[in-house]
Amino acid sequence: MPSIKVLAEREERGVRFTGGHTLCAGCAEPMVVRTVLNAIPDPVVVASPTGCLEVATSRFPGTAWNVPWIHVAFENAAAVISGVEAAYKVLRKKGLLDKRVRFVVFAGDGGTYDIGLQALSGALERGHDFLYVCLNNEAYMNTGVQRSSATPKCAAATTAPVGEAIPGKPQERKDLTEIVAAHGIPYVAQAAVSHLIDLANKVERAMNYEGPKFINVLTTCPLGWRTPRDSAIQQAKQAVETRYWPLYEVIEGRYKINYKPKEHVPVEEWLKTQGRFRHLFRDPQGKELIAQIQAEVDRRWELLLKKEQCFGVGG
Amino acid sequence: MAGLKGWRELPLGGVVAGGTARDLNKTGSWRAERPIWHEEKCIQCLQCWLHCPDDSVLIRGGKVTGFDYEHCKGCGVCAAICPKDAIEMVPERGGECARP
Amino acid sequence: MRKAITGHKAVAEAMRQIEPDVVAVYPITPQSEIAEYYADYVHNGLVRTELIPVESEHSALSACIGAAAAGGRVMTATSSQGLALLVEVLYIAAGLRLPIVMALANRALSAPINIHCDHSDAYLARDSGAVQIFAESAQEAYDYTLMAQRIAEDMRVRLPVIVNLDGFTLTHTVQPVDLLEDEVAKKFVGEFKPFAPLLDVEHPVTWGAFAMSDYYFELKRAQEAGMEAVPAVFLEVQRAFAEVSGRRYEGFFEAYKLADAEYALVVLGSTAGTAKVAVDELRARGMKVGLLKPWLWRPFPGPAVAEALAHLKAVAVLDRAFSFGTMGALYEDVASALYPLEKRPILVNYIYGLGGRDITVPQLVQALEELPKIRRTEWALRYIGLRE
Numbered sequence: 001m002p003s004i005k006v007l008a009e010r011e012e013r014g015v016r017f018t019g020g021h022t023l024c025a026g027c028a029e030p031m032v033v034r035t036v037l038n039a040i041p042d043p044v045v046v047a048s049p050t051g052c053l054e055v056a057t058s059r060f061p062g063t064a065w066n067v068p069w070i071h072v073a074f075e076n077a078a079a080v081i082s083g084v085e086a087a088y089k090v091l092r093k094k095g096l097l098d099k100r101v102r103f104v105v106f107a108g109d110g111g112t113y114d115i116g117l118q119a120l121s122g123a124l125e126r127g128h129d130f131l132y133v134c135l136n137n138e139a140y141m142n143t144g145v146q147r148s149s150a151t152p153k154c155a156a157a158t159t160a161p162v163g164e165a166i167p168g169k170p171q172e173r174k175d176l177t178e179i180v181a182a183h184g185i186p187y188v189a190q191a192a193v194s195h196l197i198d199l200a201n202k203v204e205r206a207m208n209y210e211g212p213k214f215i216n217v218l219t220t221c222p223l224g225w226r227t228p229r230d231s232a233i234q235q236a237k238q239a240v241e242t243r244y245w246p247l248y249e250v251i252e253g254r255y256k257i258n259y260k261p262k263e264h265v266p267v268e269e270w271l272k273t274q275g276r277f278r279h280l281f282r283d284p285q286g287k288e289l290i291a292q293i294q295a296e297v298d299r300r301w302e303l304l305l306k307k308e309q310c311f312g313v314g315g
Numbered sequence: 316m317a318g319l320k321g322w323r324e325l326p327l328g329g330v331v332a333g334g335t336a337r338d339l340n341k342t343g344s345w346r347a348e349r350p351i352w353h354e355e356k357c358i359q360c361l362q363c364w365l366h367c368p369d370d371s372v373l374i375r376g377g378k379v380t381g382f383d384y385e386h387c388k389g390c391g392v393c394a395a396i397c398p399k400d401a402i403e404m405v406p407e408r409g410g411e412c413a414r415p
Numbered sequence: 416m417r418k419a420i421t422g423h424k425a426v427a428e429a430m431r432q433i434e435p436d437v438v439a440v441y442p443i444t445p446q447s448e449i450a451e452y453y454a455d456y457v458h459n460g461l462v463r464t465e466l467i468p469v470e471s472e473h474s475a476l477s478a479c480i481g482a483a484a485a486g487g488r489v490m491t492a493t494s495s496q497g498l499a500l501l502v503e504v505l506y507i508a509a510g511l512r513l514p515i516v517m518a519l520a521n522r523a524l525s526a527p528i529n530i531h532c533d534h535s536d537a538y539l540a541r542d543s544g545a546v547q548i549f550a551e552s553a554q555e556a557y558d559y560t561l562m563a564q565r566i567a568e569d570m571r572v573r574l575p576v577i578v579n580l581d582g583f584t585l586t587h588t589v590q591p592v593d594l595l596e597d598e599v600a601k602k603f604v605g606e607f608k609p610f611a612p613l614l615d616v617e618h619p620v621t622w623g624a625f626a627m628s629d630y631y632f633e634l635k636r637a638q639e640a641g642m643e644a645v646p647a648v649f650l651e652v653q654r655a656f657a658e659v660s661g662r663r664y665e666g667f668f669e670a671y672k673l674a675d676a677e678y679a680l681v682v683l684g685s686t687a688g689t690a691k692v693a694v695d696e697l698r699a700r701g702m703k704v705g706l707l708k709p710w711l712w713r714p715f716p717g718p719a720v721a722e723a724l725a726h727l728k729a730v731a732v733l734d735r736a737f738s739f740g741t742m743g744a745l746y747e748d749v750a751s752a753l754y755p756l757e758k759r760p761i762l763v764n765y766i767y768g769l770g771g772r773d774i775t776v777p778q779l780v781q782a783l784e785e786l787p788k789i790r791r792t793e794w795a796l797r798y799i800g801l802r803e
Contacts, residue, residue, distance in 0.1 A: 004361045008377050019370040019386030020336030026346060026390035030368040043616035056337065060630050061320075063621035066334030068613040071623035072480050072507055078673040079474035083481025083489070088614055091489060093463060101616060119477065122470030124462060132710065159363035196365055233366060290759035320733035322633035322640075326571060329626060329634045330611045333619030 002200045007038040014066070016044070020066035023056040025231030027133050028193040028220040028236070029135050031063040035196045036133055036215075037067065042102045046070070049077035049111035052142040053135060054095035069239065073113040075198055076106045078132060079122035085128045103130035109150035110140045126210045131206055131213040134176070138220035143240055145224040149174040152244075153296070154289050155276045158225075162279040167289065180214045181250045186212040188250040193220055194236035196245060198258060205251070218245045226275020238270040243301045247313055249306075255308040265295045337386065342369065346389030348404040350382055356401035363393035363402060416594045422553040422585035426492070426518045427452035429560035431462055432600035433516075436487030436607070439467035439478035444530045445577025446494040446520040447581040447692035474506045477514070483513040484622045490567075491515065494582060495522035498536040504544060508546025509576045510638060511562065511622060512610075514567035517545075518560065521735075522582040525769040531771020534683060535711075535736035538744050544638060546576040546645055547713040549683045551568045551669075553590040553666070555578040558662060559710065561595070562786040564604045565652045573610065583771065592614050595660060603659045607771035642714045644672075649711055667716035668709040670723050672698060676705030678786040679724065681749055682733040683709060686767075686774050692781035712745075717752035726737040726755060729761040729786040734801070735768045742796065750792075762792045763771040767799035774800060 002010075016037040023029055029052065037044060045068045046281045048054045054071045057064040072080045081103050091097045091126035112120060112134040120132065139157050140146040147157035153172050157160045160169035191199040199217060204215035218239055220232035227235055240244040242265045247258040268290050271277040279288035321394040339403035359379060365412045394402040418427070427449050430438070438457075440450040458465045464526060465482075469475045472493050479489040493501060498519060509516050537547060548563060550556035556578060563576040580586055593605070599638040611620045626634050646667065651662045671686070672694055673679055680690050687708035696702045707723055707730075709716070724730055732750075734743025741747070746764035753759040768774045778799050 005377050008361055008364060008374055012374060012377070014332070017369060017370065018334050018337040019383060020338070020340040020342060021369070022342065023368060025368070025388035027368050028390055030370070031366050033368065035365070045485070045613045045616070055625050058338075058342075058621055058624040060333050060624040060626040060634070062336040062339035063331055064334055064336040065621050068616060068619045069621050070331070070481065070484050070613060072477055072511075072623075073504055076474060076477035076504065079439075079469060081479035082467055082469070082474070082489075083365060083439060083483075084441075084485040084613055085481075086437045086467050086478065087482040087485035087487030087489075090463060090465045091485075091614060094436075098612060099616060101614060109492070118470060119474050122474055126467065143316055143686030164417035179331055183625060230395040232368075232392060233396055254793055319629055320705055322636040324638045325630075327610060327637075328510070329624055329630075329637075330511075331621045333621055351659055395725065414625070 002039050002204055004197060007035065007200060010038045010041065011062060019048050020062065021057040023052060024223055026232055027112045028232040031193050031196060031232070032135055032199065032217050033134065035200050036104065036203050038058040039200040040102050040104070040207060040213055042100050043256055044102045044104055046079045046104050046106060047084065047108045047205055049116055050074040051111055052110040055142060058310050062117070070073065073157045076110060076119045077107050077116060077217050078120040081105050081126045082126065082131050085130055093205055105132045107132070107134055108141070109134060109136040109138060109149045111176055113149045121183065124185050127211050130212055131203065131215070134216045135219040136216055137219045137224060139221070141221045141224045145274045150176065153293055156278060156279065167279055167283065167285065171198065175300070177216045184253065185212040185214065186252055189215045190248050191215055191242050192218040192236040192245055192247060194240060195247060196235045202249065204255065224276070226242050227273060235273065239271065240268045241265045242267045242297065244270055244297050246301060246304055248304060249264065251313070253311060254313045255304070255311050256313050257304060267294050303304065317406065341385050342388050343385045346387060346407050347385065348389040348391060349407055350387065350389070350391070350393055351403045351405055352379065352381055352401065353401045356399045358399055360398060362396045368391050368392060398407050416596065416606055417591055419589050419593060420553065420592050421587055421589055422556050423551040423587065424452060424582050425557035426560050426580065428594055429457050429557050429600070430490055430745065431596070432597050433490065433561065433604050434462045434601070435464055435490045436480065437465045437467065437482035438488045439469050439475045439482070439489070440491050441469050441472045441475045441493070441645070443472070443494045443497040445522060445586045446492050446497065446518070449492040449518055451612035455758070461699070472501040473504060474692070476501040476508060478506060479515045480508050480513055482510065483515055484511065486609035486611050488517050488607035490517065492520070494520040495524055495536045498727065499524060499539055502540055503538055504719050505543045505545055507561050509731040512573040512638065512641060513575060514573050516560065516567050517575060517577050519577045519579045520582045520586045521579050529770040532584050533769045533771070534737045535581040535790060537577070538580050538736045540577060541713065541744055544574065545713065547579060548577045548710055549577065549712055550585065551685055551687045551708060553585055553592045557592055557594065558584060558660065558664070561600055561604060562652045562656050566645065566648055569648045570609065572641050572648050574641045575760065579684060584685045599659050601654065605777065622773045628779060629638045645714050646716055664710065665721050667711040668723070671706040671708065673723060675703060675707035677703040677728045678783055679707055679727050679730050680783065681707045681730060681745065682736065683712060683745060686733065686735070687776055689776055691778050692776045692782060694772065695734065696776065696780055697783055702783070715748045715752070716747070720749060721752040722754055724749070724760055726754050727760040729763065731763050731765055731782050731786060733765045733767050737766060742794070747748055755797060761789055763789055763797060765797045765799050772800050
């Protein structure tokens, strides 16, 4: 298991993702990117779709990527990495490459849950050997906090504003992790930026499997969530503690919940610290809406517990 | 746009060599607050290094040695995560600190 | 080696001989046969290619871009709506200067949905930055697929190249085709030389960087330099091909009985075959007519076209697609090529053959016979084979 010391040693040997990018101060995305890259000792090629990470790390002629990296468009990162991986397989067969190379996608929730879902599903079904990391910050942050299918119910987004008639996003968030798991790929997990060593461990476990691997990482956006810029870790941690974002794995179809909060912390505790949910604590219908959000969190948690019970590692 | 290259000098397809942002973008100029490291309180848990969004916690031999103020944006994540209050955020004063 | 095969089989055979590292392709009528033939080669171990059976054309070209940037030689093929879906990434392939060769089995764009030939798909990609070549026959489709690979991969060019072949008319009809021996074809195409490949992990590079107003313009100007290099490379490759095949393609277009002609047609693709018969008929009756059939459409060889047409009295340019709201795209190319000349022929623009509508010898004979009656160049579309 890669300890923090091991990760640090690897970064001292060679920085894979440098400073000098123009992501917001306090952005959680680089924490995930650096941890994932440091958790893979082999050479890595990375693809990213359009998004905050891409725009802020690759402004010509500068780039924060000190590993081979490619961006093509918004909806196709999984297809692009399919091509890179296919070329690798042929060139290895032809004896033109000897090194073991690993393939990673870093994509936002827009490029994964929404516009990139078809390309992702195709690449998963075809069985390419790559790790797809979704930096899920729960909205289209790069274009100005528009709602995505990952945006939680009631959250304010610029295309789902809190209005007199409709209080933020009316729909529940999509459960993409389960949709990916339904592809029957060898490794699927949820992680959070507040638990980076857990993430590093998951990456290491994932890389033991040949084929597609997927990790959905809750990645705080202080700007879009309207929280203080030093709050990324605390925010994600509270999402885990309230069971809003369970840390779990589906390894070869077997469920394992990595962390079960001992106490039942109401989701309200997480919601009330974020500007995007402020209206729930101001408007009269807020109480009822919070109850609905809690009911959905509970429903998903219970379902996950049942899945672990029925299809657990020991089961 | 003085100092920028003409079209004949640009690489094929706009492909650029990796890891150049650090030299080109000194994001330390964004900083309104700067982190100060109190070495005597530090237990070298490396949490600040792990969570720094700007790769601006300097380490050598697995130990924190200070900050890269050329790139640190002053977000304060390091101070928030530090279990021993060994990092203090202080306001930047004047241009000489903000642009090291 | 002469074989009676379809245009699709001819293209697939060229692809087998090229043996790209990666082929990513998605089925669509009428292109599907190329995908099927190639899958057959892969599944029977005739090629070492990685075939990526993608879930859409968008992903087909996206995977090709990834594979090409990784350092592989890649090919794909599509038609119509498939081209429309992938055109976003075609612009990107050109901007990234990736030498991807793509067969385009020309088919009409929706709506209404239709599966037969016209050139609306090729026209959609007109400004994409891809080089575009048109084939008249299965033989030309085969030959230009081999040549396209060399044009695309030339370091002066490094651009995607589309080889257009008319849907069904060429793709599904059996014609005699002379194929090169495999070794000769492979030697002609040569070894692929990757540029800044992603898989060179010792030298990490960033592909697809974000360029703001400080660099975007210069990067696009540098891309145009790739297009500017095409004409010279095109002629070089034609000469090299003649040496190995004995088939001489000399120039950017075929000038059929044009040198002493007074009137002529300009037309892309398989209709040129029909036009040649019309030209021969009228020549037999004493009318001095000819034909100009571009092989190279993008970049458009304007000065050469102007030189070839300058001496004519009148020219009919035939477009197999609307460019809605203005004159046909090929017409506009020819008109702007001729504009610098002091003395230039009268021009007329016909739209014809949409959605697979037949184009016949008598129709083309009539179009040529009407040319002497036209007094001046008009800003108006004419039609062939359209019911009023």
